[in-house]
Amino acid sequence: MTDVPRTQWVAALATQLPEVRPLVDSLTEGWQVRHVAVPKAGLMLLRMEEVVLGEDYYLGEVPVACSRVEIELPDGMTAQGGAQVLDDDEESAVGFAVCDAILSAGLPGAEKVAALVDRGAEELARRDQVRRGMLARTQVDFSLLSDKDPDGEGTA
Amino acid sequence: MKVQLDPIWRASTQQKIFKQLVQVISRPGEIAELDEVLGGERAAMGVLSTLADRMVSVADPDGAIPPGAWPLLEARSAVVSDADYVVVNGKKPPGRDFEPRLGELSHPERGSTVIIEIDRLGADEGARLELRGPGVRDTCSVCCAGLDVAWIECRRCWVSHFPLGIDLFVTDATRVLAIPRTTQVGTD
Numbered sequence: 001m002t003d004v005p006r007t008q009w010v011a012a013l014a015t016q017l018p019e020v021r022p023l024v025d026s027l028t029e030g031w032q033v034r035h036v037a038v039p040k041a042g043l044m045l046l047r048m049e050e051v052v053l054g055e056d057y058y059l060g061e062v063p064v065a066c067s068r069v070e071i072e073l074p075d076g077m078t079a080q081g082g083a084q085v086l087d088d089d090e091e092s093a094v095g096f097a098v099c100d101a102i103l104s105a106g107l108p109g110a111e112k113v114a115a116l117v118d119r120g121a122e123e124l125a126r127r128d129q130v131r132r133g134m135l136a137r138t139q140v141d142f143s144l145l146s147d148k149d150p151d152g153e154g155t156a
Numbered sequence: 157m158k159v160q161l162d163p164i165w166r167a168s169t170q171q172k173i174f175k176q177l178v179q180v181i182s183r184p185g186e187i188a189e190l191d192e193v194l195g196g197e198r199a200a201m202g203v204l205s206t207l208a209d210r211m212v213s214v215a216d217p218d219g220a221i222p223p224g225a226w227p228l229l230e231a232r233s234a235v236v237s238d239a240d241y242v243v244v245n246g247k248k249p250p251g252r253d254f255e256p257r258l259g260e261l262s263h264p265e266r267g268s269t270v271i272i273e274i275d276r277l278g279a280d281e282g283a284r285l286e287l288r289g290p291g292v293r294d295t296c297s298v299c300c301a302g303l304d305v306a307w308i309e310c311r312r313c314w315v316s317h318f319p320l321g322i323d324l325f326v327t328d329a330t331r332v333l334a335i336p337r338t339t340q341v342g343t344d
Contacts, residue, residue: 028157035161037227068227069159094159 001103002114004121009103010083010096012120015127017092019116024095027109032072033098036080041065041090062086065093071101079105163195164205165228173206181323181334185287185296187278191330199327200243200273204229207269208241215239218248220273239268246274246326249306256314256322264319267337275302277328283308286342287335298333300326305343312341 004012013020044064047056066084081101083093103113163169176188194202200220205228208214213234214221220243226233236242237255244250259267276282282301285308288294303326315321321337335341 025157033157033159035159035165035228036224037230038161038165095157098157 001106001110002117002121004117006100006104008121008124009100009117010085012117012124013096013099013113014085014087014092015120015123016116020092020095020099023109023112023116024098027102027107027112028071028098030074034070034072035094036068036070037066039065039067039090039094041088041093043088063088065090067093067097069094069097069101071098071105071107073107077105077107079107081105162197163193164197164202169193169195169202170206173202176332177203177206177325177334180325180332181336183291184289184335184339185292185298185333187298187331187333189331194330198273199330199332200271200325201225203271203325203327203332204241204243212240213238215242217251217254218243218245220245236268240266242268242270244270244272244307246272246300246303246307249304250310254310258314258317258320258322261320264321267320267322269323269325271325271327272303272307273327274300275328277301277326277331277333284344285335286344287339288342289339291336292339300333302328308341308343311335 042064043061046059046062048059049056063086064084065087066082067090068080068082070078070080072078079101081097081099081104083096083100085093085096087093099113099116101107103110103117164173172193173190176190180186180188190199190202204214204221208229208231210230213232214229215234215236215238217236221229231241237257239257242256256268256270257266259265274282277298277300279299279301282299283303283305284297284299287296287298311322311324315337318337323337324335326333326335
């Protein structure tokens with residue numbers, strides 16, 4: 001249905017948020033959607049490991065919302081999905097979790113979610129390319145600042 | 157899209173239940189009615205949803221917690237001797253190996269809180285408990301239908317080395333009563 005790996009679905013869908021909500025509303029009509037875990041939104045400390053001693057430190061806070069849902073169709077079929085996003089909007093996380101459940105279980109409407117994921121993946125690739133271009137322009141060649149021969153022979 | 161979440165898992169409900177728990181633990185023998193906020197759930201689940209989070213552990217030796225509620229509780233499952241909270245069926249006496257955590261002298265707050273589910277609180281039937289101690293004016297009498305008095309006898313032993321001990325919440329379908337470790341309980 002989509003070649004995008006499941007770990008990338010939410011990131012791809014996050015680029016298509018205005019279309020995710022109406023799609024989820026239309027697909028889940030008549031279905032029962034339950035929270036499996038209490039949805040949460042707030043600030044999370046981002047833990048990093050420094051490279052010298054390998055000790056943990058906190059880089060700062062990031063907004064995080066997460067959700068786990070279970071969908072039950074009128075015919076009794078059930079599927080679970082989950083999402084964790086860098087956002088403080090709980091409802092968005094719930095919408096992504098529903099999309100995750102639909103797509104992973106191949107529920108009715110999965111092809112529409114897959115199309116959104118594919119479009120989102122293309123958008124992510126485009127943004128990544130732009131970002132790489134911006135980063136490339138910031139690269140500095142420090143070798144010119146050294147008066148030593150890179151081969152260790154010393155300067156003439 | 158409407159996503160179902162039972163009222164007891166909402167923060168606003170848990171705040172209301174917490175307020176009631178503070179009241180009943182300050183006034184042992186007073187019974188708080190939680191029916192309005194439980195949304196059909198049992199009072200024991202309302203108490204547990206309010207008190208438990210991912211930092212604590214819960215023991216459920218009688219299988220009182222539905223499997224689907226564990227992820228919502230977020231608490232770790234533990235054995236009775238190692239749990240912060242224990243939920244039990246008050247109709248059955250405590251087993252021989254039932255040994256709740258009593259805390260340590262340096263950390264008496266690590267004693268377990270035991271939630272005992274019974275049939276009915278405050279009706280004129282079942283075991284009659286006479287409560288006295290801090291928070292009780294003179295004595296207070298309360299009937300607990302469906303409570304095996306062995307729980308009260310065991311509790312006497314568990315709280316005999318104050319400040320070590322356990323705190324009790326006794327619940328029926330919709331109501332809750334607290335018996336902190338400072339309360340002396342007599343039965344007739």
